[in-house]
Amino acid sequence: MSETKSRKSKSSKSQSASYSFDIFKHELVPKHEIVPIDEAVEILKRLGVKPEDLPWIRASDPAVRAIGGKPGDIIRVIRKSPTAGEVVVYRYVIPG
Amino acid sequence: MSDYMIEKIKFGILSPDEIRKMSVVQIISKDLFDDDGVPLKNSIMDPRLGVIEPGQRCEICGNTMRECPGHFGRLELARPVIHVGFVRHIHEILRATCRNCGRFKVPSSYIERYGDPEKAVEEIYRIYTKMKKRWPLLAKRLANTLKKEAMKVSQCPFCGAKQYKIRLEKPTSFFEESEEGNLKLTPIDIRQRLERVPDKDLEIMGYDPKEARPEWMIITVLPIPPLTIRPSIILETGARAEDDLTHKLADIVRANEKLKEALETGAPNIIVEDAWELLQYHITTYFDSETPGVPVAKQRYGRPLKGLVQRLKGKEGRFRGNLSGKRVDFSSRTVISPDPYLSINEVGVPVDVAKILTVPERVTPWNVERLREYVINGPFKWPGANYVITPDGRRLDLRFVKDRKALAQELGPGWIVERHLDNGDIVLFNRQPSLHRMSIMGHIVRVLPGRAFRLHLAVCPPYNADFDGDEMNLHVPQNEEARTEARVLMLVQKQILSPRYGGPIIGGIQDYISGAYVLSSKTTLLTKEEVIDLLSAAGYIGPIPEPAVLSPKRYWTGKQIISMFLPEDFNYRGAAKVSSGKLACNDYECFWDSYIVVKKGKLLLGVLDKKAIGSQEPESLYHFLVREYGDEVGREFIDKVFRIFIKVLEKRGFTMTLEDISLPNEAKAEIKRLLNESFEKVHELINRYRSGELEPEPGRTLEETLEIKIMEDVLRNAREMSGEIAVKYMDLFNNVFIMARTGARGSTLNITQMAATLGQQSIRGARISRGFRDRYTAHFKPGDLGAKARGFVENSFVEGLTPTEMFFHAAGGREGLVDTAVRTSQSGYMQRRLINALQDLYVEYDLSVRSIEGSMVQIIYGEDGIDPMKGIHEKSVDIDRLIERVAGHRL
Numbered sequence: 013m014s015e016t017k018s019r020k021s022k023s024s025k026s027q028s029a030s031y032s033f034d035i036f037k038h039e040l041v042p043k044h045e046i047v048p049i050d051e052a053v054e055i056l057k058r059l060g061v062k063p064e065d066l067p068w069i070r071a072s073d074p075a076v077r078a079i080g081g082k083p084g085d086i087i088r089v090i091r092k093s094p095t096a097g098e099v100v101v102y103r104y105v106i107p108g
Numbered sequence: 109m110s111d112y113m114i115e116k117i118k119f120g121i122l123s124p125d126e127i128r129k130m131s132v133v134q135i136i137s138k139d140l141f142d143d144d145g146v147p148l149k150n151s152i153m154d155p156r157l158g159v160i161e162p163g164q165r166c167e168i169c170g171n172t173m174r175e176c177p178g179h180f181g182r183l184e185l186a187r188p189v190i191h192v193g194f195v196r197h198i199h200e201i202l203r204a205t206c207r208n209c210g211r212f213k214v215p216s217s218y219i220e221r222y223g224d225p226e227k228a229v230e231e232i233y234r235i236y237t238k239m240k241k242r243w244p245l246l247a248k249r250l251a252n253t254l255k256k257e258a259m260k261v262s263q264c265p266f267c268g269a270k271q272y273k274i275r276l277e278k279p280t281s282f283f284e285e286s287e288e289g290n291l292k293l294t295p296i297d298i299r300q301r302l303e304r305v306p307d308k309d310l311e312i313m314g315y316d317p318k319e320a321r322p323e324w325m326i327i328t329v330l331p332i333p334p335l336t337i338r339p340s341i342i343l344e345t346g347a348r349a350e351d352d353l354t355h356k357l358a359d360i361v362r363a364n365e366k367l368k369e370a371l372e373t374g375a376p377n378i379i380v381e382d383a384w385e386l387l388q389y390h391i392t393t394y395f396d397s398e399t400p401g402v403p404v405a406k407q408r409y410g411r412p413l414k415g416l417v418q419r420l421k422g423k424e425g426r427f428r429g430n431l432s433g434k435r436v437d438f439s440s441r442t443v444i445s446p447d448p449y450l451s452i453n454e455v456g457v458p459v460d461v462a463k464i465l466t467v468p469e470r471v472t473p474w475n476v477e478r479l480r481e482y483v484i485n486g487p488f489k490w491p492g493a494n495y496v497i498t499p500d501g502r503r504l505d506l507r508f509v510k511d512r513k514a515l516a517q518e519l520g521p522g523w524i525v526e527r528h529l530d531n532g533d534i535v536l537f538n539r540q541p542s543l544h545r546m547s548i549m550g551h552i553v554r555v556l557p558g559r560a561f562r563l564h565l566a567v568c569p570p571y572n573a574d575f576d577g578d579e580m581n582l583h584v585p586q587n588e589e590a591r592t593e594a595r596v597l598m599l600v601q602k603q604i605l606s607p608r609y610g611g612p613i614i615g616g617i618q619d620y621i622s623g624a625y626v627l628s629s630k631t632t633l634l635t636k637e638e639v640i641d642l643l644s645a646a647g648y649i650g651p652i653p654e655p656a657v658l659s660p661k662r663y664w665t666g667k668q669i670i671s672m673f674l675p676e677d678f679n680y681r682g683a684a685k686v687s688s689g690k691l692a693c694n695d696y697e698c699f700w701d702s703y704i705v706v707k708k709g710k711l712l713l714g715v716l717d718k719k720a721i722g723s724q725e726p727e728s729l730y731h732f733l734v735r736e737y738g739d740e741v742g743r744e745f746i747d748k749v750f751r752i753f754i755k756v757l758e759k760r761g762f763t764m765t766l767e768d769i770s771l772p773n774e775a776k777a778e779i780k781r782l783l784n785e786s787f788e789k790v791h792e793l794i795n796r797y798r799s800g801e802l803e804p805e806p807g808r809t810l811e812e813t814l815e816i817k818i819m820e821d822v823l824r825n826a827r828e829m830s831g832e833i834a835v836k837y838m839d840l841f842n843n844v845f846i847m848a849r850t851g852a853r854g855s856t857l858n859i860t861q862m863a864a865t866l867g868q869q870s871i872r873g874a875r876i877s878r879g880f881r882d883r884y885t886a887h888f889k890p891g892d893l894g895a896k897a898r899g900f901v902e903n904s905f906v907e908g909l910t911p912t913e914m915f916f917h918a919a920g921g922r923e924g925l926v927d928t929a930v931r932t933s934q935s936g937y938m939q940r941r942l943i944n945a946l947q948d949l950y951v952e953y954d955l956s957v958r959s960i961e962g963s964m965v966q967i968i969y970g971e972d973g974i975d976p977m978k979g980i981h982e983k984s985v986d987i988d989r990l991i992e993r994v995a996g997h998r999l
Contacts, residue, residue, distance in 0.1 A: 059956065064243070065963040096972035106246075 042091040044075045052086040069103035083107040120319030124329045133181035152357045158335035178334025186368040188295040190280045194325035199276045204258040208269035210304025213261040225265040251314030278401040299326040352414045356394040363387040438584040447562035455551035456562025462555045466526040479525045480516040495526040536583040539571040546570035550598035569723045601743040607977040611726025621852035623753030624716040627666035634664045645755035646748035667711040679996040680706040685719040685851045718851025768844040769862040775837040779830045786826035827867030831860030866901035869920035
C-alpha cells in the first residue's frame with residue numbers, strides 16, 4: 013500500500029507549488045504543528061485511541077502541506093477559543 | 109439453549125445453486141386455484157410455501173401456522189433477465205473488463221510500473237487485501253478509483269482486443285457502440301461476459317466473488333418468497349384478495365410461460381423478444397414498481413402496485429415505519445388544555461384515561477390492603493385495577509372475574525396487580541414534533557374530571573404548545589428503572605434551564621408577565637385583606653411582614669410580597685424590559701423604576717417584567733435564581749409567586765378595549781400631516797426620477813435606486829414616526845401598552861398598526877407591484893408609482909382599511925403564510941438528516957466526544973468541556989455575576 017500512497021502524494025505535490033505567502037499569518041488559520049513520534053505515542057495512550065480514530069486531515073490540506081506533514085503523522089492544532097482561551101486538538105494525516 | 113451474539117452481518121447475492129437448494133417447490137402451474145378454489149400444487153399459492161390456515165401443519169417442517177416461518181420456492185426462467193437493483197454494477201463491470209477475455213483492464217500507468225498486466229493485477233491484489241484489513245474505507249476508495257480508471261482503457265492489455273463503449277439505456281437495456289453500429293446486448297450475452305471475469309480481478313474492483321459473483325446479478329432462477337410475507341386477506345364478502353406481490357408473481361409466471369411457449373414452438377424472433385421484454389418488465393417492477401423509465405405497474409383499479417423496494421423504502425417502509433418507529437402500549441392521546449392551579453411538574457389526566465392506563469404493582473405486606481381495595485373496585489371504578497397476575501404467571505382479566513372480593517382476599521406476596529393510574533405516578537408527556545429533549549418530559553399525574561390533558565401554562569414554551577386544538581401524548585413507564593429515570597432526569601423542573609442557550613425555557617409568559625409588572629409597580633399599594641388574598645393564592649402560611657406604609661393607612665407594596673419568596677442572600681441588578689425610550693435607566697438611581705435591584709433577597713427597586721422572569725431570557729433574575737439555588741427553588745417560585753401574579757390580575761382586572769388603541773383627534777391629525785408629508789416626498793422623488801435628475805446609486809439601476817429611496821428613506825420612516833406619535837399620546841397604564849412594554853404580548857409595531865397606520869405592505873422586501881400591467885389593480889392609473897398605488901396602507905386597523913388597502917394587506921400577509929409553510933418542511937428535513945448523522949455520538953467520561961466505533965470527534969466536548977445548561981450564556985465563567993452575588997453590586 014505504501015507504493016500507491018507515495019504515487020498519489022507525489023502527483024499531488026508536483027501540481028501544487030507551495031504558496032508564495034505564509035498562510036499562518038491569516039488570523040483565521042490556527043497554528044498547526046507535527047507532533048514528534050514519541051510524544052504522539054504518549055498522547056494516543058492518554059486519549060486511549062488508535063491514530064486513525066482521531067479526526068482526519070488530508071495531506072493535501074494547505075496547512076498540512078505548509079508544515080510538511082505526511083500521511084501517518086499526527087498534527088497538533090492550537091486554536092483560539094472565546095470560552096476556553098486556547099484549545100489543543102489533534103489530527104491524523106491521511107493520504108489524498 | 110445457549111446464547112449467541114451476532115458479530116457481523118454480510119450481504120451477498122443468491123446464486124442460482126443456492127436458490128435451488130433452499131427452494132421446496134418448483135413453480136410450474138400458472139393457475140393458482142382449481143375449480144373448487146383449492147390452491148394448486150406447484151403454483152405460487154402452493155401450500156408447501158407456508159401455512160396459511162390456523163390449525164394446519166406445514167408439510168415441510170411440520171410446524172403450525174405460528175411457528176412455521178414459510179419456505180421459498182423457485183421459478184426457472186425460460187431466459188435470463190437483468191436484476192434492476194444491480195444495473196449500475198453490471199454496467200460498471202462490463203466497462204471495466206475486456207469484452208473478449210473478461211480480464212480487468214489494467215490502466216497503463218500500472219503496467220508501466222509493474223512490467224506486465226498479469227504482474228500488475230497480482231501486485232494490486234496484494235496491496236488491496238492488505239489495505240482492506242487495516243483501512244477498509246481507504247480500500248474502498250482505491251477499488252473505486254481503479255474501476256473508474258479501467259473504464260477509460262480502450263484496448264485490453266491482456267488479449268489486445270479493441271474495447272467499445274457500452275451504453276446503458278435505463279432501466280435495463282445495454283448497447284455496445286461499435287463501428288458497425290449499435291448492438292443490443294441480451295442478458296445471455298452479458299451473463300457470458302460476466303462469467304469470464306476471474307475472481308482476483310473482481311476483488312480489486314471491490315467485489316467479493318465468494319458472496320457475489322457478477323453473473324448472479326442476472327437472474328436465471330427467481331426465488332418465490334413464502335406465503336407468509338404475502339398473506340391473502342379474506343374480505344367481509346368472503347372473497348379473497350391477494351397481496352400485491354402475489355399478483356406480481358402471477359404476472360411473472362404467466363410471462364415466463366408465454367416466453368417458454370414461444371421458444372418451444374420456434375416462434376419468430378420478434379415474438380420471442382417481445383415475450384422476453386415483458387418478462388423483464390414484470391420482474392423489474394416486482395423488485396421496484398417505481399423504477400424510473402418504466403410505466404408504474406398498476407392494480408386493476410388503478411392503484412399502483414407495491415414492489416419489494418416499496419415495502420422497505422421511505423417513511424412508512426419497514427425501516428422507518430416498523431423498525432425505528434413502533435406503536436406502543438400504555439400510551440394515550442387527547443386534546444390539551446391549561447390549568448393554572450397545577451404545579452409545573454404535574455399533568456392533569458382525565459379519569460377515563462386513568463381507568464385504561466395501568467401500572468403493575470407487586471403485592472407486598474405493606475400494600476396488600478390498598479391493592480385489595482383496587483381489585484374490589486375493579487376495572488370500571490377509579491381507582492381500581494384491570495388485571496391481576498397470579499404467582500404462577502396467569503393473567504386474570506378483572507372484567508370477567510365474577511367474585512372480585514374473593515380474589516382480593518387471595519392476594520399476597522408474589523402477585524402483581526395492574527392498577528389504574530393514580531395521583532403521584534410519574535408519566536412521560538410529549539408533543540410532536542419532538543425537536544429537542546424538552547419535547548418529552550416527566551410529569552406527576554393528577555387525575556381530574558373532564559376529557560383533556562391539563563398542563564401548567566409555563567410549560568408551553570418547551571413543548572411549543574398552545575390550546576387551539578393541540579393534542580399531546582402520554583406514556584406510562586412500566587418498571588422501576590424507567591420510573592426512576594423519568595423522575596430523576598426527565599421531570600419538568602429538571603428542564604427549566606435549556607441546554608440550547610443556557611437560559612430558562614420555562615418561565616413567565618403572557619399574563620404572568622403583566623401580573624408581575626402590575627404587582628411590582630410603585631403605584632401598587634395593598635391593604636391587609638389584599639395581602640392575605642395574594643399570599644393564600646400562593647399557599648403561604650406564616651406571618652405577614654411589617655407594612656411599608658404605616659400612615660394614613662397600613663399599606664403593603666407589591667415588591668414586599670415578591671421579596672417574601674426570594675432566598676435571603678439573593679442579589680441581582682439589571683435593567684427591566686420597560687427600560688427603553690424615555691423610560692430608559694441604566695443604574696439604580698432610576699426615576700422610572702425600570703432598573704431592578706435585589707439585595708439580600710429584598711426586591712428594593714424596579715419592576716419585574718419579561719427581562720426578569722420571562723421564559724427564554726438568559727441572564728435574568730429568574731435564570732440566576734434557578735442556577736444558583738437549584739431547580740427546586742425555581743419550581744417553587746413558579747408554583748407560588750406566579751400564582752400571585754395571576755391573582756393580582758384577577759383582582760385588578762386586565763383586558764383590552766377599543767379605547768386602548770384609539771387616539772385623540774389631535775394625534776390623528778398629527779399622523780395625517782406626517783403621512784401627507786411623506787407622500788409629498790415620494791412624489792418629489794418620482795418627479796426627479798421622471799425628469800432624469802435622480803442619480804443612480806453605485807451598482808444599482810435607476811429604478812432600483814428609486815424604489816430603495818422610497819422604501820427606506822420615506823415610507824419606513826413614516827411608519828416609525830407615526831408609531832412614536834401614537835405612543836406619545838398613550839397612557840402609560842393602558843393595558844395594551846403595558847403588555848407591549850413589559851414584553852407580555854405584542855410590540856409597539858403591533859400597537860402602531862392598530863392605532864396609527866398599517867404602513868408599507870411588501871412582497872419579498874419590495875413594494876407590491878405585480879397584478880395588472882403597470883399597476884396593482886384597476887383602481888390606479890397605469891404607471892402610478894405613488895405610495896398608495898404600491899401598497900402603502902394609510903389607515904390603521906381601528907380606522908378600517910379601504911378595499912384596495914385590504915387587498916394589499918392580504919397580498920403581504922399571504923407571503924408570511926407561504927414562508928412558514930416552506931420553512932417548516934425544509935427545516936424538518938434538515939433536522940432529520942442532522943439527527944441521523946449525530947445520534948450515536950456521546951460524551952465519554954474523559955469529556956471527549958466519540959462515535960460509536962470509538963473514534964474521536966472532539967478531543968474535549970465543545971472544545972471547552974462546558975455543559976451549556978450549567979455554564980453561563982456564551983461565557984465559561986461570569987466573574988461579574990460572582991462579584992454581584994457576594995457584594996450585591998456589579999463593578
